[in-house]
Amino acid sequence: MPDTLDLPQLGTPVPVSQINRELKKLWDTGTGPAPTRASLINFAVYCRSTEALAENTELIAEFTRNHACRALLICVCRQAPEPHISAWVNAHCHLSRAGAKSVCCEQITFLLEGEIKGRLTNIVFSHLDSDLPLYFWLQGDISERLNPTLWPWIDRLIIDSLAWTNPRDQFARLQASLTSAKATLTLRDLNWTRTLYLRQALSAFFDAPAHLAHLPALQAVRFQHAPGHRSTALLLLGWLAGQLGWTLQNSAPLVFESSGNRRVAIELTESPGAALSACTLDCGEASFAIRRDATERYLHADIRLPDGHHFQHVLPAGPDTTLQLLDEEMTRGARHAPYLRALAAITPLL
Amino acid sequence: MPQPCSVVIFGASGDLTYRKLIPALYNIAADGDLPAALSVVGFARREKSDESFRAELKEAVGKFSRSGRSDEVWASFADRVFYHRSEFGDADGYQRLAERLNQLDAERGTRGNRLFYLSVAPSEFEGILEHLAAAGLNTTVEGAWTRVIVEKPFGTDLATAQELNSVVNKTFREKDTYRIDHFLGKETAQNIMVLRFANGIFEPLWNHRYIDHIQITAAEPLGVEQRGPYYESSGALRDMVQNHLLQLLCLVAMEPPTDLAADSVRDEKVKVVRSLRPMSAEDVARDVVRGQYAAGAIGGAEVRAYRAEDRVSPQSMTETYVALKVHVDNWRWDDVPFYIRVGKRLPKGATEIAVQFKNAPSVLFNKGAESIGANVLVIRIQPDEGISLRMQCKMPGAALRIEPVKMDFHYGTSFGKASPEAYERLLLDAMSGDATLFARRDEVEGAWRFIDLIEEAWHAAGAQPPLCEYPAGSWGPKEADELLARDGRSWRRM
Secondary structure: OOOOOOOOOEEEEHHHHHHHHHHHHOOOOOOOOOOEOOOOEEEEEEEEHHHHHHHHHHHHHHHHHOOOEEEEEEEEEEEOOOOEEEEEEEEEEEEEEOOOEEEEEHHHHHHEEEOOOOOOHHHHHHHOOOOOOOOEEOOOOOOOOOOHHHHHHHOOOOHHHHHHHOOOHHHHHHHHHHHHHHHOEEEEHHHHHOOOHHHHHHHHHHHHHHHOHHHOOOEEEEEEEEEOOOHHHHHHHHHHHHHHHOOOEEEOOOEEEOOOOOEEEEEEOOOOOEEEEEEEEEEEEEEEEEOOOOOOOEEEEEEEOOOOOOOEEEEOOOOHHHHHHHHHHOOOOOOHHHHHHHHHHHHHOO | OOEEEEEEEOOOOHHHOOOOOOOHHHHHOOOOOOOOOEEEEEEEOOOHHHHHHHHHHHHHHHHOOOOOOOOOHHHHHOOOEEEEEEOOOHHHHHHHHHHHHHHHHHHHHHOEEEEEEEOOOOHHHHHHHHHHHHHHOOOOOOOOEEEEEEEOOOOHHHHHHHHHHEEEEEEEHHHEEEEOOOHHHHHHHHHHHHHHHHHOOHHHHHHOOOOHHHHEEEEEEEOOOHHHHHHHHHHHHHHHHHHHHHHHHHHOOOOOOOOOOHHHHHHHHHHHEEEEEEEOHHHHHHEEEEEEOOOOOOEEEEEHHEEEEEEEOOOOOOOOOOEEEEEOOOOOOOEEEEEEEEEOOOOOOOEEEEEEEEEOOOOOEEEEOOOOOOEEEEEEEOOOEEEEEEEEEEEOOOOOEEEEEEEEEEEHHHOOOOOOOHHHHHHHHHHHOOOOOOOOOOHHHHHHHHHHHHHHHHOOOOOOOEEEEEEOOOOOOOOHHHHOOOOOOOOOOO
16 A cells, blocks of 8 residues: 555555455444445446545545445556555445434445556456446546456446546547447436436426427527536537437537528537526527526526517526536436437537 | 264365364364264374374464354363374274274263264275275274265266265265265255245246246356366366256255155255256357466456466366356256356355346336346355345336345344354264265266266367466456357346
């Protein structure tokens, strides 16, 4: 273990060969009240810096409040001169909703330094809670050196494309890895989850048949996003394009062509505030707009119709923090087809 | 409580004695299940006194006993332990043993009951048994018994197993012969019959109508360690499948016995062995995958390839991994494959049986493209003995989302008393004359008959099936995954 790494929140340092024994000790309370060990998924978190270990441990501690799991926190530092492995075990215990019983989840943390072929997959394979799904949160860029034998084991791959340095290359690498490994996993992008409540609000605009009638007249879309959140805005745009069957006509100025051969002009502007602070669909005489102020927990929806009617209402704004995004992600279904459609529509713009 | 007796361990200076046999006897004593009149005599070549033998065993018990070591219990137990130095081939040594046992009978009230434990290489069996017979140690006084426990490997093929059986049965009657398979002494292995035949919900489902397939896995992260020469002559198939895994298969597949007598249970197991579908060379090529580990990583450290192990041939064709698809051709298991896999240098040490039930009809929740998983009943033989049942559950919320959940029972935390080690149970049974958990001659020979067909196909002249490589630390060669993928199945995640 590196001398400089002093992170008590990681729990008890253990030799790798003794992990199972030490985990058992966590549950051996002697004569005290026995905690309940709970696990519904294997939740592996892959990061690349020791600084991220403490941050992720805090996040896992909160995550386990609502999602019983066995957490594997794996930090890979390939640049270390000598191969070395360190491990810690820990339990996150929370009172159950009834308040009477302490429910605990295990966290096993690994720091893998240097380079040993096959080490990461072995670490994952050997510490899974059997028969439960594996959710693998790959933080940061997709590494070219990830072992392809890992992919078929993953049930849900969680990424956050917002953090990627070069989204177009990263998506291409990801697609290639998944295809070559014949992976059947479900891909979940936290950046896509950021757009969820906006997507729901936009859909809800057109639930009413009277409103839906204006959709074919859509001629302009305006998004306002925070600095650094262009990819979030593009995913929302990709969703509209994918769902409505648009094709990209021009990237500067940005123009799509609708399935009815109408031109749809897109405007993306950057402004401090919420990740996506405004979205307006201009359908000629009708307009549908959503606005969110940075500090607000609600979206403000605004509908203007040609007959002079003007409706306003508020909707929940959805998750902002990483923990909230993960919480949201855990409650979602497993399909990713709309996401892939959205991605296909905006790939040239990434 | 077993009758008073003398337990004679041949190969008393071997690893098994120190790690398993003496700690097991000590734990039986600590639990109060050993008769007061009991002697343990270690028989081995090395020069030792009773005192020095006891001192070594004291240390071993401290290290390997599941309950630790109590000075009080040890003092009482050690008093009954003796050492007898002799070459295995020295007739005089057996005469002196006979005299010593008679003396112990007289002094300690062991009444002429003797249990001989052959913890030696099979090549020593014949000599030891002949000398025992020559010294009259295979018989005893009126009303007493003599029994022999034989450790695996019991032969290397059908012919050698038959020869060994003949040798043993020349000296000891079959009913007094106890062929030990320590897997059968595990609490969960014994529990298989209880699970099946004492639970109203499982037995009606335990057949081809409801079970899709069964997987039996014995995985270990260790390599061959110091056992290179032995392993080179054995391989995973003979070392593990012929005995341990086929025994587990028998327990899972057998019909209910008429009663719990040893032969009633073993009769049913033999029927399973006889029902194993013999494999042709083509079957072996299609349904058996043999692999050997290459260099890789275990527990974060680099490990070498099998061919680079100590005293292993650099061109070795010995398999360290086997996966096979087996059919039990009887009414109950019609068209239900049993997938067996065993390997060294796999990610985890675990022996488990997984009963995978058929999917629910594809009408309501199975309707979409993503099929929901099947119910799986897992019997964990080791470590962390227990049982789990995976089922599908709706996640809380407005959306209909189905995820697997697991009901889990652990022997280790569910009862106040720790499970006895397999050797404790088996030694106790042998002393008590209960052979239920020991393999009978016809079981062993039947298993060899099945295994020999695979070995012959592997070693026949001409087109032999390939030896597939897998990186140490992985779950085996990709060909093993393809074996199940061809049937639309996959190995379960352990």
